[in-house]
Amino acid sequence: MNRRNRTMSFVWVLLVLAAHMWGRGFGPVAWVLLGLQFLVYPHVAYFVAVRSKNQMRTEFGNMLLDGLMFGIWMAALRFPLWPSYTLFICAAINMTVFRGAAGALLAAAVIACGTLLGAAVFGVHTEPATGPLTTSLSIATLSLYLLVVAKDAYARSLMLFQTRQQLRAKMEEVLALQQRLQEQSTQDPLTGLFNRRYLVEAMERELSRCARAGLPLSILLVDIDHFKRINDAFGHQSGDAVIVHLAQLLRQHARAGDVVCRYGGEEFLLLCPEMPQAAALERAQQYRTSLAAQPLQVGDASIPMTLSAGVATFPEHGDSAEALIRSADEALYRAKGLGRNRVELAGLSG
Structure with missing residues (x-):
């Protein structure tokens, strides 16, 4: 159920990171890794989860891997402010939807581990400034992602409301049936008098x-x-x-x-x-x-x-x-x- 959100949001994040990487001297390896991470990986994660015996647990593991990789990318790109914030918020929101406040804390911890791992590999460098295009794309990506999450939350709330209405109707039917059965057990069917x-x-x-x-x-x-x-x-x-x-x-x-x-x-x-x-x-x-x-x-x-x-x-x-x-x-x-x-x-x- 997370495939669509991951695929779309990863494409938007790819555009943000590509806009930031453009003209900053990143070699072809970085661009290939960017494509593999944000274009190929979402589909691999889906196919792994859909074939798992416990799909929910596997998908939760995929989200942990998302956060870890986001932390590595933040360190590799030298912690640009808007792209880093976009990566962090997307991962935190996704984990919060699945696990509540504990999920948000877990997302922060996993991203921190990723940044430490990235810093160990690429060194600790900070270049928080971003260009207008990167900033605009980051804001647009965050807005679109929040709207998609809100839309999904509305759809799930509506489905839950409809399910509750159906359950309430079923319960009323069951209660009415119980009442009819009770009446039938104590009433004469011909006259309606007690038996x-x-x-x-x-x-x-x-x-x-x-x-x-x-x-x-x-x-x-x-x-x-x-x-x-x-x-x-x-x-x-x-x-x-x-x-x-x-x-x-x-x-x-x-x-x-x-x-x-x-x-x-x-x-x-x-x-x-x-x-x-x-x-x-x-x-x-x-x-x-x-x-x-x-x-x-x-x-x-x-x-x-x-x-x-x-x-x-x-x-x-x-x-x-x-x-x-x-x-x-x-x-x-x-x-x-x-x-x-x-x-x-x-x-x-x-």
Whole structure:
């Protein structure tokens, strides 16, 4: 990923150094080395890195070599101010992009080693002055290099932002899926009411709360009368419509704290915390009369409906979920036996 920046910046630096070397008596060997360093070397570094098993580590080694060679060139050219500054800044910025502040310090150390090595070979000479062309090319090279780095930083920031947006969207999809799965695990797919799995958790929780506070809790076990006849006479789709209709009726008249569940088939259970026995009986009678008062229209068919219900209250009819449900079920069975379309209270004989 560093090939383009290295290739372009090395060409710009070559122009800077060539402008400085021109007319200063450098022989053909120096010019050949200049060409090899800034025209051939970038491609060799790329091919070495791209074939490496650890490309990032190899490329980091290439950048260290860049800094070392830059230091040697600074000493060989007798430390001209603008070319030396250009070489140092380019190497420092490149290392900083990869390793942060530690990279900048490492770049300075490597360049210093290069200058010491160059000074040992070529001697310590300083000629900081540069001509107008070299100075102008140095400034232009620094400006272009900084703009390229800034452009790459913007592109990476934009890519990171887009990646984060995509991850956020994926996370929202996952959370929505988890919520749907949670709902599916606790809701009846036909009616949208809670199912028996949720009822078990809610009933234990509400019973414990009401027991601690000394409050009543009532349950209503409701069953559609002659549901099999409805299915046989009008079809299963009409039977489903009847179930959905009753579910809507139960939910419509439930309080905010009540839990309405499809208990199984055509049976429903209402968990009513803090509701005394008399209010529970009144509620069950309200459901019964409301359902019987208006037949359900399904297409051209008018389907008459009635329900039977058994009511049980904590603590009179049981002090556990199992005991309360058993008491309500016995009351419901008695309501069926007494002719249906009626409400019976647990513990009564008729």
